[in-house]
Amino acid sequence: MNSRDRILQAVKANQPDVATLPDLQAFISPAPASLETFRKVAAGMGSHILEIKDESEIPALLKQYYSDANIQQVVATDPSLYDIAAPLNWQTGDGRQLQDADLAIVRAQVGVAENGALWLTEAELQVRVLPFISQHLAVVLDQSAIVPTMHHAYERIGGPQTGFGVFIAGPSKTADIEQSLVLGAHGAKSLTIFIKG
Amino acid sequence: MDTSIKDHAALAEQFNANEPRVNWHDETLWWVRQKRDKMAWSIPEWEELREAASRIKHNVLGNLHDYLLEFERNAQQNGATVHWAADAEEHNRIVLGLLQEQNVKRMVKSKSMLTEECHLNHYLADHGIEVIDTDLGERIVQLAKEPPSHIVLPCIHKKKEEIGDLFHEHLGTPAGNADPQFLTAAARAHLRSEFIQSRVAITGVNFAVAETGEMVVCTNEGNADMGAHLADVHIACMGIEKIIPQRRHLGVFLRLLARSATGQPITTYSSHFRTPKPGQQLHIILVDNGRSRQLGREDFRNSLKCIRCGACMNTCPVYRRSGGHSYHNAIAGPIGAILAPNLDMKQYADLPFASTLCGSCSNVCPVKIDIHQQLYKWRQVVTQEGQASGAKAAGMKMMTSVLSRPGLYKFAGKTARWVLRLAPGVANNRFNPWSKQRELPAAPKTSFADWYKENRKQ
Numbered sequence: 291m292n293s294r295d296r297i298l299q300a301v302k303a304n305q306p307d308v309a310t311l312p313d314l315q316a317f318i319s320p321a322p323a324s325l326e327t328f329r330k331v332a333a334g335m336g337s338h339i340l341e342i343k344d345e346s347e348i349p350a351l352l353k354q355y356y357s358d359a360n361i362q363q364v365v366a367t368d369p370s371l372y373d374i375a376a377p378l379n380w381q382t383g384d385g386r387q388l389q390d391a392d393l394a395i396v397r398a399q400v401g402v403a404e405n406g407a408l409w410l411t412e413a414e415l416q417v418r419v420l421p422f423i424s425q426h427l428a429v430v431l432d433q434s435a436i437v438p439t440m441h442h443a444y445e446r447i448g449g450p451q452t453g454f455g456v457f458i459a460g461p462s463k464t465a466d467i468e469q470s471l472v473l474g475a476h477g478a479k480s481l482t483i484f485i486k487g
Numbered sequence: 488m489d490t491s492i493k494d495h496a497a498l499a500e501q502f503n504a505n506e507p508r509v510n511w512h513d514e515t516l517w518w519v520r521q522k523r524d525k526m527a528w529s530i531p532e533w534e535e536l537r538e539a540a541s542r543i544k545h546n547v548l549g550n551l552h553d554y555l556l557e558f559e560r561n562a563q564q565n566g567a568t569v570h571w572a573a574d575a576e577e578h579n580r581i582v583l584g585l586l587q588e589q590n591v592k593r594m595v596k597s598k599s600m601l602t603e604e605c606h607l608n609h610y611l612a613d614h615g616i617e618v619i620d621t622d623l624g625e626r627i628v629q630l631a632k633e634p635p636s637h638i639v640l641p642c643i644h645k646k647k648e649e650i651g652d653l654f655h656e657h658l659g660t661p662a663g664n665a666d667p668q669f670l671t672a673a674a675r676a677h678l679r680s681e682f683i684q685s686r687v688a689i690t691g692v693n694f695a696v697a698e699t700g701e702m703v704v705c706t707n708e709g710n711a712d713m714g715a716h717l718a719d720v721h722i723a724c725m726g727i728e729k730i731i732p733q734r735r736h737l738g739v740f741l742r743l744l745a746r747s748a749t750g751q752p753i754t755t756y757s758s759h760f761r762t763p764k765p766g767q768q769l770h771i772i773l774v775d776n777g778r779s780r781q782l783g784r785e786d787f788r789n790s791l792k793c794i795r796c797g798a799c800m801n802t803c804p805v806y807r808r809s810g811g812h813s814y815h816n817a818i819a820g821p822i823g824a825i826l827a828p829n830l831d832m833k834q835y836a837d838l839p840f841a842s843t844l845c846g847s848c849s850n851v852c853p854v855k856i857d858i859h860q861q862l863y864k865w866r867q868v869v870t871q872e873g874q875a876s877g878a879k880a881a882g883m884k885m886m887t888s889v890l891s892r893p894g895l896y897k898f899a900g901k902t903a904r905w906v907l908r909l910a911p912g913v914a915n916n917r918f919n920p921w922s923k924q925r926e927l928p929a930a931p932k933t934s935f936a937d938w939y940k941e942n943r944k945q
C-alpha cells in the first residue's frame with residue numbers, strides 16, 4: 291500500500307463521529323459597514339487614507355504624498371489611474387520584470403471595516419507579485435465596496451474567480467527584532483488607500 | 488554533560504541563569520498577551536467565534552478522510568500536484584526529489600512549522616542544498632544556528648544587540664548597530680536578492696479549503712508571496728489537519744488568528760493560492776507524521792484543531808519563564824507539550840510536566856482546545872507507560888491519590904500550609920522541582936475553602 295492509501299485508511303479508522311457544522315448566519319448582521327471604522331482601523335494597520343470624489347485626483351495626490359520617496363517607475367494596472375504610462379510589456383515575464391517598480395496602483399474589489407483589509411485578485415493585479423515587489427502600493431476602493439466583517443467579505447466574494455487572491459491590510463511589517471514595529475519587511479513599504487465616495 | 492538528563496527542567500534552569508533576561512522575556516510575552524486581550528474584548532461576539540471555530544474543526548476531525556479526498560481532487564483540478572507523506576522522512580525525500588529535478592542548490596522558504604518538525608533544513612543541507620529562511624525572525628535564528636523558540640515570534644528570546652552582531656558577521660552591517668529599523672532594512676535588501684535569484688520556493692499553509700482546493704498563507708512580511716510568485720516551482724507543505732471544509736469558514740479563522748497571535752485585527756497578507764501561475768509548478772505535500780495516530784487518541788485528538796497562533800505560549804507562566812528552547816521540540820509551550828508525546832513518548836515524557844495546570848492556555852485558545860486537561864492526562868499516560876522520571880512519577884502518584892479524594896486534599900492542604908509557615912525549607916528543597924529559582928510565598932493562615940465558609944456565615 292502506498293502512503294496515500296495508508297494515511298487515508300488510518301484517518302478513516304481513527305476519526306471520530308462527524309459533528310455538524312455551525313451556522314455562521316448569526317455573524318452576518320445586516321447593519322451597514324462604517325466608513326469611520328474602516329478609516330480608523332486601516333490607519334491603525336499603517337495605511338494612509340485619502341478620500342476622493344474622482345479618480346482624476348489620484349496622480350497629483352500621489353506625487354504630493356510620495357514627493358520624498360524618489361518614485362521613478364510607476365505601474366498602474368489600469369492606465370486611467372495615473373498620468374505616466376507603466377513600462378512597456380510590464381505584464382510579460384515571470385514577475386522579475388517588476389523588480390524596479392517604485393509604486394504600483396491597483397483596484398480593490400472589497401474593503402473590510404473590522405480590519406482595514408483590501409481584497410485584490412489576479413484579475414486586477416495581472417501579475418501576482420506586483421503588490422509585493424513594488425516599493426510602495428496605492429489601492430483604489432469604492433466606498434460602496436466596504437463591508438463590516440470578514441464574513442460579509444466572503445459572502446460578497448463568493449467562490450474563487452481567479453487563481454490567486456489576497457487580503458492586504460497595511461504595508462508589509464515585522465516586529466521580529468525585540469517587538470519593535472518596522473514597516474517595510476519584504477513587501478510594500480507603504481500603502482495608500484483612495485476611498486472613492 | 489549527559490544530554491539524556493537535559494529535560495525541560497534542566498534546560499529551563501539554564502535559561503534562568505540570567506535573571507534580567509528572563510524577566511524581559513516574561514514581560515515581552517505578557518505584553519503580547521495583553522494586546523491579544525484588547526483585541527478579543529473589542530469583538531462582542533468573540534466567544535461565539537471561538538465556539539464556531541472549535542466546532543468547524545471538530546467537524547473536520549470527524550470527516551477528515553472525505554475532506555482530504557475532496558481537497559486532493561480540487562487541487563489537482565486546479566493544476567497542482569498532490570503528494571502524500573506518511574512521516575517526516577518521506578516528506579523530506581519528496582522535497583529533495585523536486586529540488587533535484589530542478590537541479591537547484593539554494594532556495595527560499597517562508598515560515599512553516601511543519602518543515603521545522605521534519606528538520607527539513609538539516610536534511611537538505613546534508614544533500615548539499617541550502618535553504619534560506621525568509622521570515623525575518625527565522626532568518627535571524629538560522630544565522631545564529633538555533634531553532635525558532637516560538638511558533639509566531641521565532642527569535643523572541645534574542646536581544647537586538649545580538650541580532651546586530653549576527654548581521655555584522657553575516658550581512659556586513661556596521662559593528663554595534665542594533666537599530667531595528669536599520670537591521671530590518673539590511674535584511675530586506677539581503678533577502679530581496681535571494682527572492683530574485685531563487686527558482687524554487689517552499690511555503691507553509693495556514694488553511695487548506697476542501698471545497699476549492701486552495702491554500703491560505705498568512706504573513707505580515709510578505710515573504711511567502713515574494714517567494715512563491717517569483718518561483719518556477721512552489722512547494723506548499725502542510726499537515727493533514729490544516730483542512731477546513733468551505734471558503735466561508737475562512738471568515739471565522741482569519742478573524743481569530745492574528746488577534747489571538749499578536750493582537751492585530753488581521754495579518755498584513757492573507758494570500759489565497761489556488762492555481763499555479765502560468766508556467767509554474769505547484770506541489771502540495773500532505774503530511775501525516777503521527778497526526779492520524781493522534782486522531783485516534785480520544786483524549787488528545789483535539790490538539791489537532793490547533794491553528795498555531797501561539798497565544799497559549801504567550802500566556803503560559805512556565806513558557807514565559809523557561810523559554811522556547813527548554814521544550815527541545817519544534818513546537819514549544821503548552822501546545823507543543825501535548826503534541827510532542829504523540830511523536831515520541833520517551834523523548835518528550837518531561838513536557839506534560841512543564842506546566843502549572845493553571846488553565847490560562849485553554850482560556851485563550853481560539854479553537855478552544857482543552858490544553859491543560861490534556862497536559863494532565865498525558866502525565867497519567869506517560870507515568871503509566873513508565874516514562875516519567877522517578878521524582879515526577881512519585882509526585883504524580885501522590886497528586887492523583889490526593890486529588891481523587893477530597894477529604895485527603897483538604898487535609899493535605901492544611902498540612903502544607905502548616906509546614907510552609909513553620910518550616911518553609913521543607914518545601915523549598917531539591918525534591919520539589921517547583922521550588923527551584925523561587926522562594927515559596929508565605930502561606931496564608933486559612934485555606935480559601937475555610938475562608939469562604941467563615942465569610943459566608945457573616
Ligand code: SF4
Nearest residue numbers: 793794796797799852
Ligand atoms: S493550542 Fe490554541 S492557543 Fe495554542 S497555538 Fe494552537 S490554537 Fe493557538
